[in-house]
Amino acid sequence: MIDGNRAEGYDLICDICGHTVVGLDDFDEAKDYAKENGWRTEKYNGAWENYCPKCQEG
Secondary structure (H helix, E strand, O other), X not given: OEEEEEOOEEEEEOXXXXXXXXXXXXXXXXXXXXXXXXXXXXXXXXXXXEEOHHHHHO
């Protein structure tokens, strides 16, 4: 998930293990970071979820 309710910026959070990338400037930067660093994004039960590369291995 991408959490944008932080005064420090946006966080990218793995919906499986909770691994978090903090301090991204905006939603688009969070999406770009995910794409460039091997994160997978998919829609599940109507909500977008993000999976870090490590969780995709198992």
